[in-house]
Amino acid sequence: MQATATTTTPRDAAAAPSARSASASLSIALAGSGGSGVMTAGTLLLHAAARAGLYGLMVRTSGPQIRGGEAAALVRIGHAPTSTLDDTFDLLLAIDWQNVHRFADEIPLRATSVMIGDPDEGEPPDAFRATGARYVPRPLKKTAKAIAGSWTNMVALGLAGALAGIPAAALEAAVRESWKRTAESLKANLTALQAGFDAAAGIEGVAGLRVANPGTSPRWLISGNEAAGLGAIRGGVRFVAAYPITPATELLEWMAPALARIGGTLLQAEDELASVNMIIGASYGGVPSLTATAGPGLALMTEGIGLAVAAEVPIVVVDVMRGGPSTGIPAKSEQSDLSFAVSGLTGDAPRLVLAPTSIADCLATTQWAVTLAETLQAPAIVLSDQFMGQSRAIIDRPADIAFAGRRLTTDANTPDYKRYRNTASGISPMAIPGTPGVVYTADGLEHTEAGIPNSGARDHELQLDKRERKLRQHDYGACWADIEGDGDLAVVTFGSVTAAVREAVARAALEGIAARLIALRLIAPARPEQMDAALAGVSRILVVEQNHGGQLLRYLRSVYDLPGKPAGYHRPGPLPLRPGEVTKAIVDWARAGQRAKEAA
Amino acid sequence: MNDLAPPAALTPASFKSAYKPIWCPGCGDFSVLSALTKALAKIAVPPEQIAVVSGIGCSSRIPAYTTCYGFHGVHGRALAAATGLKVARPDLTVIVTGGDGDGYSIGGNHFLHACRRNVDMTYIVMDNHVYGMTKGQPSPTTEPDWDSKLSPGGTGVRSFHPLVIALASGANFVARAFAGDPNGAADIIAQAIRHPGFAFIEVLSPCITFRPEQREWKQHAHPAPVGATDDPARAARRIMTDDGFNIGVLYAGSRRPYPAHVGKPGESPANLEAEFEL
Numbered sequence: 001m002q003a004t005a006t007t008t009t010p011r012d013a014a015a016a017p018s019a020r021s022a023s024a025s026l027s028i029a030l031a032g033s034g035g036s037g038v039m040t041a042g043t044l045l046l047h048a049a050a051r052a053g054l055y056g057l058m059v060r061t062s063g064p065q066i067r068g069g070e071a072a073a074l075v076r077i078g079h080a081p082t083s084t085l086d087d088t089f090d091l092l093l094a095i096d097w098q099n100v101h102r103f104a105d106e107i108p109l110r111a112t113s114v115m116i117g118d119p120d121e122g123e124p125p126d127a128f129r130a131t132g133a134r135y136v137p138r139p140l141k142k143t144a145k146a147i148a149g150s151w152t153n154m155v156a157l158g159l160a161g162a163l164a165g166i167p168a169a170a171l172e173a174a175v176r177e178s179w180k181r182t183a184e185s186l187k188a189n190l191t192a193l194q195a196g197f198d199a200a201a202g203i204e205g206v207a208g209l210r211v212a213n214p215g216t217s218p219r220w221l222i223s224g225n226e227a228a229g230l231g232a233i234r235g236g237v238r239f240v241a242a243y244p245i246t247p248a249t250e251l252l253e254w255m256a257p258a259l260a261r262i263g264g265t266l267l268q269a270e271d272e273l274a275s276v277n278m279i280i281g282a283s284y285g286g287v288p289s290l291t292a293t294a295g296p297g298l299a300l301m302t303e304g305i306g307l308a309v310a311a312e313v314p315i316v317v318v319d320v321m322r323g324g325p326s327t328g329i330p331a332k333s334e335q336s337d338l339s340f341a342v343s344g345l346t347g348d349a350p351r352l353v354l355a356p357t358s359i360a361d362c363l364a365t366t367q368w369a370v371t372l373a374e375t376l377q378a379p380a381i382v383l384s385d386q387f388m389g390q391s392r393a394i395i396d397r398p399a400d401i402a403f404a405g406r407r408l409t410t411d412a413n414t415p416d417y418k419r420y421r422n423t424a425s426g427i428s429p430m431a432i433p434g435t436p437g438v439v440y441t442a443d444g445l446e447h448t449e450a451g452i453p454n455s456g457a458r459d460h461e462l463q464l465d466k467r468e469r470k471l472r473q474h475d476y477g478a479c480w481a482d483i484e485g486d487g488d489l490a491v492v493t494f495g496s497v498t499a500a501v502r503e504a505v506a507r508a509a510l511e512g513i514a515a516r517l518i519a520l521r522l523i524a525p526a527r528p529e530q531m532d533a534a535l536a537g538v539s540r541i542l543v544v545e546q547n548h549g550g551q552l553l554r555y556l557r558s559v560y561d562l563p564g565k566p567a568g569y570h571r572p573g574p575l576p577l578r579p580g581e582v583t584k585a586i587v588d589w590a591r592a593g594q595r596a597k598e599a600a
Numbered sequence: 601m602n603d604l605a606p607p608a609a610l611t612p613a614s615f616k617s618a619y620k621p622i623w624c625p626g627c628g629d630f631s632v633l634s635a636l637t638k639a640l641a642k643i644a645v646p647p648e649q650i651a652v653v654s655g656i657g658c659s660s661r662i663p664a665y666t667t668c669y670g671f672h673g674v675h676g677r678a679l680a681a682a683t684g685l686k687v688a689r690p691d692l693t694v695i696v697t698g699g700d701g702d703g704y705s706i707g708g709n710h711f712l713h714a715c716r717r718n719v720d721m722t723y724i725v726m727d728n729h730v731y732g733m734t735k736g737q738p739s740p741t742t743e744p745d746w747d748s749k750l751s752p753g754g755t756g757v758r759s760f761h762p763l764v765i766a767l768a769s770g771a772n773f774v775a776r777a778f779a780g781d782p783n784g785a786a787d788i789i790a791q792a793i794r795h796p797g798f799a800f801i802e803v804l805s806p807c808i809t810f811r812p813e814q815r816e817w818k819q820h821a822h823p824a825p826v827g828a829t830d831d832p833a834r835a836a837r838r839i840m841t842d843d844g845f846n847i848g849v850l851y852a853g854s855r856r857p858y859p860a861h862v863g864k865p866g867e868s869p870a871n872l873e874a875e876f877e878l
Contacts, residue, residue: 282685433651597816
């Protein structure tokens, strides 16, 4: 396929509706019934965008059917890395309209959006029509049919790519690179791609992006689940036991062959009770271990996590959160396991709770969680979620970070060895089975320093103090939170919504509201001194999160002295938090505070 | 292992810790502890190369009474913890100990899957047909008409047959032992440890505190009239039709144990990054 001058000219960026955002981006939804190939087209669009020097995000969404239901690839491409969707879509391109109306809430359009559909597949559903978006018919299926052996999704890819301003050469290269079928098939589909590209001619109103210089810095295309898996391996994890559960399964399916390649094992357990105890057993044996699950599995693991606290066995549990409670909404995102993660164990059970702040950060935060768990001989819960777990983003190649810290072990034949010795740091050297002269029994019963079960008051208090102290006293460094900007207002958040909140803070700044962003990476234990420093000069804070009850707000009020009367903006899933609604929340909150101040 | 110490230096006493067991006088578990230490002396693996893993219950206290590495976890999950340990550390000898409530009730699902997974470890269940630690409630192996405060007049529920369940689920070695014969039990435990794959030993271990009638087991227990078979069908027929007091190895199969790869040389983790590069 040869790029032609007329179709590769970048469209006038001034026509972009992206004055809303600090950095120009374009949002495209590719939708159709299952098997129509929209996910493949979306993925290839990202590959091509990367070749054109752009960044991007692709969120997958599908109906409740396991196979054959409606599906949509929600793509946002732009000049900066992003982990959030925009408020609306500039373009909805439907291969067919079968049940695509079910995505009306997930694919918000506006009057200046463009809808492209195949007239042979019917008219756009009323739910989309009602937005006032302009409909442009294009015969996608007929175009593909005219090219023997080609597929409709390649026509759609060419069309979407052309409108996005991506050069034909980049699209062609992306298709060529991923092609796994015959040369004839490739040839036919490249022709279809070109036909789609040409079909974009005459479609006005979609502001394509200016192609950037890809530069020399290597970029990756990765999902949050894959990034968490790789982070775990970089952190030293060599044993995983887990039970399949949406939306954590892909993390496990990525790790299974990866561990086999590097000299590790993933074991499919009979349930989550088994998986958490299996990783405790493996870690007791000296091998850094992890499991991944979602809310229902985390609920079952509670008892085991408590055992890891009491017996001081390092483990990492990645909770890819989904809508709850109970089975909830399995394939949609929510940040509603936070309360459970910070407090859902019996007894006084200090544990680490961390949350990645972006798809890319799933790698570093999971790696850090492994390091902390190993160093502090405690369980670490990593709160990812469906949105960042299952979405893919173009990111800069993550740096090889070497977090300081590892498990403290004991030498053979250490005189007077006591496994749970009451050290100043609270961390006691661990004897690894196989080491002579220092054998002990790890125990979930309260115990003496030597590990002998003991229900006396003195040992109980001593061990409780020790387990609390080791987490509280540790120097977590600057990683505990991402703190950006200044101003006397602070917006505090965590997890996958950080990207939307960051964008909202930037947009609020354009409206004259200066707020700093505090995205917590380490949620538990609390860091009172660091939080005081982060909030120095702040008069009021707004806590933004994706759950119904304001779980982070309530948690922060319980562990920190917060200035003023902390406010919250929170709503549940399944729809992602969008920058626009958060911007409005910040602006309204800031102005209400200003008015109150003036009235006073 | 210290090369200067010949294996012969290991005696049952080498495996007995200084802690005095907290069991009722006359408990069958004293004899099982004795049988276990005798078996460990026979297999002559140094104590630090052995891990004894348990859940919760009277019999689950055994790990700390040995000089081996011990893991005393939560109720019913001993097999899971032991599975993780053995798969991650295939060099260790892993022995799991527990009771009938721990293994067949709260841990029942793990029992099924441990049998079918066939990880190379030994599971010793001290079966006394009662929950002793909580002072006398019916367990899965309790007779349906056994009266108790919690189930007055009996549960009315037929008892669980652990040996046939183990066989049907794929255990590679199935045996019954009796606490009243510690030497015989020691032989069976040593055979079980040496046998590749998942080895299951049901040890009749009387609780004379809550089931004083179990003193009579001494009169009932007898050696199995024929040796172990490797034919599961024959073993099943024998186990289903015997009097419940046939003592010995009842089945010894040759199924391949669950493979372990942890620690095997592999590629550099950096190689995993190629698939993400654009």
